[in-house]
Amino acid sequence: MSDETKKSTKKIVIFASGSGTNAENIINYFQNSKNIEVVAVLSNRRSAGALKKAHHLNVRPLLFDKEALYYSHEVLNVLRDIDPDLIVLAGFLWLMPTSILxxxxxxxxxxHPALLPKYGGKGMYGERVHKAVIENNEKKSGITIHYVNPVYDEGQVIFQETVLIEENETPESLAAKIHQLEYKHFPEVIQQLLEDKK
Known part of the structure; x- marks a missing residue:
């Protein structure tokens, strides 16, 4: 790869705490792209499926702890070395430190697996969100893609997509619908953001 090609290639770093289905989907989406590449997946959990999926897909997996993220600047230094064009949180449950922001x-x-500003904030993730949405008899839910700021789920909204909630909806069936929205739209929004960054 020439220096010119390297310079024009946009780099993505993904942070994930869980199974890594969104991370895997994003990696696969850009696998054949000539100018956008996922270069690393970072996780705070040794057992995270995201690290295994990254390894299988030939993307650098990196495990870190609270010390490395919040106190020693180890994660910040890794990010400085990579110099990513976009950092994507895909099911990452810790607050991003001010130094990185x-x-x-x-x-x-x-x-986020809901229509922010509703059902966001600390502790609101995964099934907890879907359960709360159904218990409050909402007629619709959806996904929100947003910029990250120092407060959980309060950054500027970039994109939202909705899905209707059926009468007999369960947290599991709603989760499945939300996952489909995530898989379809998250990579597309990432691509749009990177193509807009000249």
Missing amino acids: EEFPEKIINI
């Missing part, structure tokens, strides 16, 4: 302004995005 300041180093990469408008370059960190997150996906």
Whole structure:
């Protein structure tokens, strides 16, 4: 790969805490792209499926702990070395430290499985969100992709897509619908953001 090609290739770093289905989907989406590449997947959990999926897909997997993220700047230094064009939080459950937010302004995005500002905040993730949505008799739910700021789920909204909630909806059936929205739209929004960054 020439230096010119390297320079023009947009780099994505993914943070994930869980099974890594969104991370895997994003990696696969850009696998054949000539100018966008997922270069690393970082996780705070040794057992995270995201790290295994990254390894299988030939993307650098990196495990870190609270010390490395919040106190020693180890994660910040890794990110400085990579110099990503976009940092994508895909089911990452820790708050991003101010040091990283300041180093990469408008370059960190997150996906949330509800229509923010409703059903966001600390502890609101996965099935907890879907359960709350159904218990409150909402007629619709969806996904929100937003920029990350120092408060959980309060950054500027980039994109939302909705799905209707059926009468007999369960948290599991709603989760399945939300996953489909995530798989379809998250890579497309990432691509759009990177293509807009000249």
